[in-house]
Amino acid sequence: MAKNYQFYINGEWRESRSKESISILSPYLHEEIGRVQAISQDEVDEAINGAKLAQKEWAQLSVRARGAYLYRWVDELLAMKNEIAQSIMEEVGKTFNDAVKEVDRTADFIQYTIEEATHMQGESMWGENFPGGNRSKIAMTNRVPLGVILAISPFNYPVNLSAAKIAPSLIVGNSVIFKPATQGAISGVKMIEALHKAGLPKGVLNLVTGRGSVIGDYLVEHPDIDMISFTGGTVTGQHIAKISNMIPLVMELGGKDPAIVREDADLVFASKQIISGAYSYSGQRCTAIKRVLVNETVADELVSLLKEEIESLTVGSPEENNIIVPLIDDKSADFVQGLIDDALTKEATLVVGNKREGNLIYPTLLDNVTTNMRIAWEEPFGPVLPIIRVKSDKEAITLANASKFGLQASVFTKDINKAFTIAPQIEAGSVQINGRTERGPDHFPFIGIKGSGMGTQGIRRSIEAMTREKVTIINIYE
Numbered sequence: 013m014a015k016n017y018q019f020y021i022n023g024e025w026r027e028s029r030s031k032e033s034i035s036i037l038s039p040y041l042h043e044e045i046g047r048v049q050a051i052s053q054d055e056v057d058e059a060i061n062g063a064k065l066a067q068k069e070w071a072q073l074s075v076r077a078r079g080a081y082l083y084r085w086v087d088e089l090l091a092m093k094n095e096i097a098q099s100i101m102e103e104v105g106k107t108f109n110d111a112v113k114e115v116d117r118t119a120d121f122i123q124y125t126i127e128e129a130t131h132m133q134g135e136s137m138w139g140e141n142f143p144g145g146n147r148s149k150i151a152m153t154n155r156v157p158l159g160v161i162l163a164i165s166p167f168n169y170p171v172n173l174s175a176a177k178i179a180p181s182l183i184v185g186n187s188v189i190f191k192p193a194t195q196g197a198i199s200g201v202k203m204i205e206a207l208h209k210a211g212l213p214k215g216v217l218n219l220v221t222g223r224g225s226v227i228g229d230y231l232v233e234h235p236d237i238d239m240i241s242f243t244g245g246t247v248t249g250q251h252i253a254k255i256s257n258m259i260p261l262v263m264e265l266g267g268k269d270p271a272i273v274r275e276d277a278d279l280v281f282a283s284k285q286i287i288s289g290a291y292s293y294s295g296q297r298c299t300a301i302k303r304v305l306v307n308e309t310v311a312d313e314l315v316s317l318l319k320e321e322i323e324s325l326t327v328g329s330p331e332e333n334n335i336i337v338p339l340i341d342d343k344s345a346d347f348v349q350g351l352i353d354d355a356l357t358k359e360a361t362l363v364v365g366n367k368r369e370g371n372l373i374y375p376t377l378l379d380n381v382t383t384n385m386r387i388a389w390e391e392p393f394g395p396v397l398p399i400i401r402v403k404s405d406k407e408a409i410t411l412a413n414a415s416k417f418g419l420q421a422s423v424f425t426k427d428i429n430k431a432f433t434i435a436p437q438i439e440a441g442s443v444q445i446n447g448r449t450e451r452g453p454d455h456f457p458f459i460g461i462k463g464s465g466m467g468t469q470g471i472r473r474s475i476e477a478m479t480r481e482k483v484t485i486i487n488i489y490e
């Protein structure tokens with residue numbers, strides 16, 4: 013019988029008084045791999061109250077003392093590496109190798125976060141610098157925690173994207189309510205088991221499980237939540253932004269990252285970057301390349317190189333480390349298939365793919381995609397890539413910016429002057445010159461604009477987002 017995973021509240025693992033649990037099906041084993049608690053609103057209240065109380069003492073510790081707990085978390089995570097990786101693989105269908113990398117990346121993330129916070133200092137200002145001011149007034153600013161942070165994460169990086177919220181919150185003295193994606197909650201439970209083993213004081217982090225559609229609004233609207241760090245779909249993010257209580261929000265949402273390929277690009281190099289950017293983990297990355305805007309003079313050559321690369325992609329079970337794996341569920345596969353069908357009906361050219369076995373969609377490349385097709389604008393979160401042929405850089409920039417999203421973009425060119433002319437004109441948080449779109453390294457600022465989010469993540473920026481400045485002014489008198 014599949015294991016029933018408990019939720020974590022005030023230092024204890026518990027079953028919900030609701031007596032309800034949610035079945036977690038593996039996207040490739042197609043069987044139940046466990047159940048997680050569907051907790052009640054009373055239990056949400058209890059978790060938030062506990063976190064609120066615990067935060068006061070936690071914030072009194074020095075940054076080094078809090079860091080000591082987090083260093084122990086790193087040790088425990090690494091000790092559980094294979095178990096957590098197995099869970100990521102079974103729960104979200106990521107290859108075992110990538111799942112191991114996700115745990116390693118998380119350990120590195122937490123360590124860097126501790127080090128960064130340890131080296132962050134406040135500043136002082138002298139009154140005399142402003143007209144009429146004098147030297148007897150000195151302001152000292154330092155950063156203080158916000159209180160209780162609500163961390164809501166998506167399914168696709170269930171450990172790394174959760175730790176990317178939890179570690180910066182904790183190191184600066186906040187407490188955390190962690191709401192993992194339901195498909196991802198078992199991996200979330202395991203990473204918190206590691207934190208429990210590290211001896212984290214009770215209540216400093218409480219893990220709540222349950223469907224976002226059931227407990228999400230209650231969490232978001234709760235008066236004792238002081239900040240929300242959310243990663244997930246744009247529709248969910250916009251809903252949260254509308255209903256939350258005038259508290260700071262950091263939102264990492266969907267994307268439609270373009271790869272702009274100029275006529276002078278190294279096409280062999282660009283095609284390899286585009287393939288890895290578009291198809292890794294079957295395109296289930298917010299930063300995946302989700303459209304190619306290629307100059308028509310080199311489009312045939314690029315398409316032929318991409319086709320060759322796609323034909324070498326392995327397809328199948330994540331247990332055999334295939335690149336293309338089944339999508340998270342049937343609904344997602346139906347959505348991707350709908351985008352492919354729409355494009356083909358409107359006379360896109362099928363270069364390769366459009367083959368499906370249940371929720372396994374084979375890598376698909378569509379050429380001659382035009383702006384009346386849904387795939388030109390919508391985020392598939394699956395292994396399908398549209399090629400849009402353009403006549404000029406200007407047209408590529410216009411199309412790039414016509415998207416409602418603005419996460420990242422790539423520009424492939426050998427002309428650095430052109431690269432630096434195009435990059436500032438692109439409406440996106442980051443522009444990669446001659447590289448695939450990607451988040452890492454994780455200390456770089458990570459920004460979504462327009463429908464791709466608000467606020468900035470990246471280790472230092474996340475720490476800043478989870479604190480506010482506090483000013484103490486000394487008035488010297490003689």
Ligand SMILES: NC(=O)C1=CN([C@@H]2O[C@H](COP(=O)(O)OP(=O)(O)OC[C@H]3O[C@@H](n4cnc5c(N)ncnc54)[C@H](OP(=O)(O)O)[C@@H]3O)[C@@H](O)[C@H]2O)C=CC1
Nearest residue numbers: 166167192193194223224228229244245248264265266298
């Ligand atoms: N910009 C970025 O950095 C990233 C963006 N994403 C985006 O995330 C999407 C895929 O992730 P997915 O998990 O499907 O996204 P969802 O938006 O469906 O879910 C994200 C999280 O929000 C929760 N949730 C759902 N409804 C509510 C609510 N009303 N209030 C509070 N929380 C709620 C979900 O819980 P539950 O699972 O229980 O429904 C889950 O924990 C893609 O669009 C992708 O682009 C993904 C990764 C990174």
Ligand SMILES: O=C(O)[C@H](O)COP(=O)(O)O
Nearest residue numbers: 297298299449450451452
């Ligand atoms: O949210 C995502 O999809 C990931 O943060 C992307 O990370 P990556 O670019 O390093 O895969």
